[in-house]
Amino acid sequence: MSDAAIITTNNVNLWYNEKQALQSVSIKIPKNRVTSLIGPSGCGKSTLLRCFNRLNDLIDHVKITGEITLDDENIHAPSTDVVTLRKKVGMVFQKPNPFPKTIYENVAYGPRVHGVRDKAELDKIVEQSLRHAAIWDEVKERLNDSALGLSGGQQQRLCIARTLAVEPEVILMDEPCSSLDPIATAKIENLIERLKEDYTVIIVTHNMQQAARVSDYTGFMYLGKLIECGKTGQIFEHPKEELTENYITGRFG
């Protein structure tokens, strides 16, 4: 890959108890680009995604070997603060999970945790984040309404705004559109395209057409291994590996 890498993994292995979920995964995630991870269920793509902000630490009996660096710093080094890491590497999940609070509070929550107290400053962050997440115009009149009253697609964009509010460098998205209808999906996809100007986006998706549409790079995973990673056009037009070919043409998976 020609673009500069923001995240690099080197021979990452991961076990849940005895079961090995990742095998010698080495990948470079280019900065300010959208990278998709595709592969059949259980191939390790979500596990790999959760390595990038050490979300797997929260699961018991997980063992990880190998090296993962963010901005050339080892994220498992004793000096790494996990809270700071997760601020730098935000995450959006499959199902929108807004807090049962107002729209405003959902976005203001993160900056508050990280020490922003000034109301004017918070107002600014909330508006900017909601604008960046392409939902400002839909909610600006009702910032004090409950976030749970929003539609699924709006909730997901709110969750993206919540992630943006703490100014991350990388945004991880785990199947961000799988619970949305096609119109809400299109809005999120347009948003992803714009987000890469300021952020690096890594997206896990079952939907190969979505990976083809939104990403600059695509990695194909199978049984815990990264089989092939390259420019999206190359992967979907003429993949180098037969396994990739067979998966994306629906011959298995």
Place this chain on the structure above:
Amino acid sequence: MAEKFHTELEKLKADTLEMAHLGRFMLRTAVDALIRQDAELAASVVARKEEIHRMEVRLEEHCYHLIALNQPMARDMRFIACTLKLITASLRIGRYGKVIANIVKEILDKPHIANLMSIPHMADLVIDMVDDAVAAYESDNLRLIDDFSSRDDTVDALRHSIFREGITYMMEDPKNISRCTHYIMVARYLERCADHACKIAENVQYMETGERVEIH
């Protein structure tokens, strides 16, 4: 669903081969009719022009339908792309057959000059190229097309030689002008058919390897 799609691709391939064989048959038969000065045989070629047109429309629609409904990728996408090109090339080859067949009735009145010069030999070479290109599409065997560049050079050289020879006969006797002009045109059509065979070969190469090559 993928299984159904792949069954449809097999059917598309079989139908496309049928059309390719018809295009090739029209060209071969037209050349035979020209050699034998057989007006009836020539008319039988012209009679199939509607049929090959209908095949083109139907097969193209099938391709578009498969693309719209299945969003094919990788090899499947390359196969459909190659098939669309093969459909177009087959129609053109068949149409050149029809055009040559139409010439037959124009030059029935007298025997051929110099036994049609190199046209029968040139036609054999061109039709072999069409056969090999279509067989490579059918069998995924790239060895059938790896010498297409030099074969195309030979065809080009023959066209040039027929042109020179035709001019010579015209200068010898103006009564030869009409007949020799037809010969020169036939050589030109055959050369175009070889170019279409090269295009098919380029697309089969792309279908198989994902690499774009240019055959001159």
